[in-house]
Amino acid sequence: MSSCAIVGINWGDEGKGRMVDLLTEDYDVVVRYQGGGNAGHTVVNDKGKFALHLLPSGIFRQGVVNVLGNGVALDPENLWTEMEDVRSKGVDITPDSLKISDRASLLLPWHRELDGLEEARLADRQYGSTKQGIAPFYSDKYQKKTVLAGELFYPDELRRHLRDILEWKNLTLTGVYGAQPCAWEDVEKWLDDYCEKIKPFVCDTGAFLRKARDSGKNILFEAQLGALRDLDFGICPYTTSSNTLASYAPIGSGLPSMKIDRVMGVVKAYSTCVGEGPFVGEMTGEEADRLREAGAEYGAKTGRPRRVAPVDLVATRYGVQVQGATSIALTKLDVLSYMDEIPLCVRYEVNGRQTDEFPFPTELYGAKAVIEYMPGWKCDISGVRQWEDLPPAARDYVTRIEKAAGCPVTHVSVGPERDSIIIRNVK
Numbered sequence: 063m064s065s066c067a068i069v070g071i072n073w074g075d076e077g078k079g080r081m082v083d084l085l086t087e088d089y090d091v092v093v094r095y096q097g098g099g100n101a102g103h104t105v106v107n108d109k110g111k112f113a114l115h116l117l118p119s120g121i122f123r124q125g126v127v128n129v130l131g132n133g134v135a136l137d138p139e140n141l142w143t144e145m146e147d148v149r150s151k152g153v154d155i156t157p158d159s160l161k162i163s164d165r166a167s168l169l170l171p172w173h174r175e176l177d178g179l180e181e182a183r184l185a186d187r188q189y190g191s192t193k194q195g196i197a198p199f200y201s202d203k204y205q206k207k208t209v210l211a212g213e214l215f216y217p218d219e220l221r222r223h224l225r226d227i228l229e230w231k232n233l234t235l236t237g238v239y240g241a242q243p244c245a246w247e248d249v250e251k252w253l254d255d256y257c258e259k260i261k262p263f264v265c266d267t268g269a270f271l272r273k274a275r276d277s278g279k280n281i282l283f284e285a286q287l288g289a290l291r292d293l294d295f296g297i298c299p300y301t302t303s304s305n306t307l308a309s310y311a312p313i314g315s316g317l318p319s320m321k322i323d324r325v326m327g328v329v330k331a332y333s334t335c336v337g338e339g340p341f342v343g344e345m346t347g348e349e350a351d352r353l354r355e356a357g358a359e360y361g362a363k364t365g366r367p368r369r370v371a372p373v374d375l376v377a378t379r380y381g382v383q384v385q386g387a388t389s390i391a392l393t394k395l396d397v398l399s400y401m402d403e404i405p406l407c408v409r410y411e412v413n414g415r416q417t418d419e420f421p422f423p424t425e426l427y428g429a430k431a432v433i434e435y436m437p438g439w440k441c442d443i444s445g446v447r448q449w450e451d452l453p454p455a456a457r458d459y460v461t462r463i464e465k466a467a468g469c470p471v472t473h474v475s476v477g478p479e480r481d482s483i484i485i486r487n488v489k
């Protein structure tokens with residue numbers, strides 16, 4: 063039995079889905095352990111191009127069991143819509159290939175609306191939410207004001223529970239935000255339209271995972287977003303509302319006592335960030351437009367243009383440390399091929415002092431990037447499959463990142479397709 067977590071080292075959108083899709087070949091089970099439908103993994107494989115939001119990226123491999131663990135924000139509406147979409151493109155999804163934890167809490171019909179109402183109240187101080195209801199969902203989960211997927215098997219108790227929560231939630235909707243209350247009929251419709259559809263997939267995934275582990279199956283944990291969006295260790299308050307770190311994977315999956323063998327940290331060859339908040343080294347103007355176009359940096363969920371910056375060695379080293387990464391997959395190296403020289407953010411200047419340490423979030427507002435340049439390689443590398451065949455300037459760039467991060471780069475991705483990958487033997 064071996065286990066591996068694939069996690070983001072930076073702000074998310076590093077290409078984790080692409081790496082999970084590649085590595086599932088060696089794994090029997092793929093588990094999503096946190097987050098919800100608020101971000102997107104783009105996966106390109108022999109079945110087509112898919113934007114996944116909640117489904118684990120192992121869904122395309124025959125024989126792989128995909129699990130949505132207890133730590134996810136289980137949105138029945140979004141999940142069902144996504145399942146229908148993926149199935150319409152010829153991918154089979156059955157209760158054998160997808161299992162939903164009976165201990166996953168449900169994102170309720172009012173969570174999305176509450177997200178929008180709070181962002182509207184914040185006006186120009188918005189957090190940049192994707193308005194998928196994730197923050198209201200997780201706060202309600204910790205207040206014990208939502209229901210577990212397993213409660214779908216107890217319809218009378220479920221309805222009593224939901225009526226109680228609805229009564230409480232309508233106090234917030236009407237009293238705090240002056241919005242319309244949510245009607246019970248809408249809850250019944252939601253139960254019929256979506257919850258009943260996903261019910262056949264709900265089971266005791268903790269028991270399933272324990273059995274899988276004990277019988278020697280290989281388990282892959284798939285994270286959403288990146289280290290800098292972690293609720294506790296990220297750039298508060300511009301984080302997500304769950305824990306994106308590998309150490310949370312066993313808990314959010316349903317195997318709380320497990321030790322993970324390998325943590326693959328995914329790093330993009332330059333930086334991107336969606337939404338608000340400090341982003342040290344952010345590029346602007348033509349330079350930014352060119353990189354955004356070259357990397358097709360538009361959100362998979364929202365279509366929003368992503369903010370772009372040079373690779374950030376300070377944030378990357380911090381991300382590697384908090385993730386406990388044992389290897390790095392560096393993605394999108396091909397995107398930088400047009401550059402004459404490649405900028406890198408090598409240190410931060412905070413309060414007039416240069417530092418290698420990632421600062422406390424409040425200090426990020428005044429932090430400046432110290433930029434150095436490395437020569438570009440100026441040729442198409444998307445067809446390269448061997449480390450030795452990369453131009454020396456590209457290899458130097460990769461090893462510079464590796465050295466700064468203190469972690470070996472074992473995979474270099476040079477295109478979105480499954481086989482556009484260089485696997486490197488690093489001692």
Ligand code: GDP
Pocket residue numbers: 070074075076077078079080101102103104105106287357362393394395396397475476477478
């Ligand atoms: P994730 O959420 O971390 O899985 O990342 P996203 O899917 O949001 O963003 C990664 C995007 O980059 C997707 O559109 C991928 O198809 C694409 N991609 C991944 N790796 C590479 C690569 O090496 N080169 C290029 N050009 N595109 C890549």
